[in-house]
Amino acid sequence: MNATANVDPNEIAKFSELAHRWWDPTSEFRPLHEINPLRLDWIIAQCGGLAGKRVVDVGCGGGILTEAMAHAGAEVTGIDLSEKALTVAKLHALESGAPVHYEMIAAEAFAEMHPDTFDVVTCMEMLEHVPDPASTIRACAKLAKPGGTVCFATLNRTAKSYLFAIIGAEYLLQLLPKGTHDWQKFLKPAEITAWAETAGLTPKAIIGMGYNPLTKRYFLTDDVAVNYLIALAKW
Template structure:
């Protein structure tokens, strides 16, 4: 049984924001279009480092299950967790309608799950979530505890600098209207050096980093070496 303590590392305003949009998660032309567009890139990168076939994977902050569903369809036994009830219900409904194999969803805090099922997953993903919680380091520690020795933990988030403010907030939210205004708070963005410190303190070894770029004219995303705005990190728990 969860106690109220498991919900301390959550911003209620953030939960409400995504809950209000929950019914639009699986509309590829909605506010979540960027997630649908980048999902194949994320999935391919994860799969290239930690092949998902036959693996037990956890998607932390899964929202409507866009990545969770894709990992299950890649052969993984996937569990998606979130604290946004409406988003989880949308994820569960989509899994039923699409008959996605080997996927489950739970409303549970990652810290609570880490206490319940330590060292249980081959792969843990936490994508586009760290910049939405009060204490990102707590999430990192929980992910590190959940992964098996030798397993991989993947993070993606937003760098904190003038360029990321211009691109991720001014450009994406106010000029191009790719995201609803207020989606991100610049102060919550996380520099790679800060995330690296949290990973190191949690016992995770920093293995690979990639940046994600976007061309508004072609509407195309791609992975690159430029981590100045969006970036992805692969870490590993030592054996």
């Protein structure tokens, strides 16, 4: 791995340890499976459909969203720096028949090789795990074609997110392993928007995601104080 890559080795190791459980819907990755349909539908709405479009999923992990976008008709490439996660993703794609191309490479390096290439760029739950999120945002902007759509999903740095995403999700409800997130690395929408605009992206839409512990269901909401998705356009 390139020593100058925008990556935290501890974060890669943390998710690599769990890689074999990525496609188990009852595992630590259960929340990703349950929110995937919500995310997919929202991304489709923001980009006017995925059929026939070139898409790159930055920080794809085991490929849950990556495969879903391929099944929706997109030509999808998934990139990540976890060799174990990518191995799982490739094996699952062989089993499911999803036409996905996977590559182990940093977003910044991939952007240098493929500037202005993709109709849609997705980067889900990655910005809060890298040392320099602004660098990742610049790379995603560079990968998008003019007129393309870039979608991020991350967590807001608020008192409510500490209560719900750390105390609630990791310790009380045990939806995620303890230590999955570092609240200080959460990102406010204004921070992402500022970095994105500097990189040539214009905000299009933002929406929050909530969880009902009684029904055990996730839902989209206007409240962006905890989890949120933001779509931006490259002009």
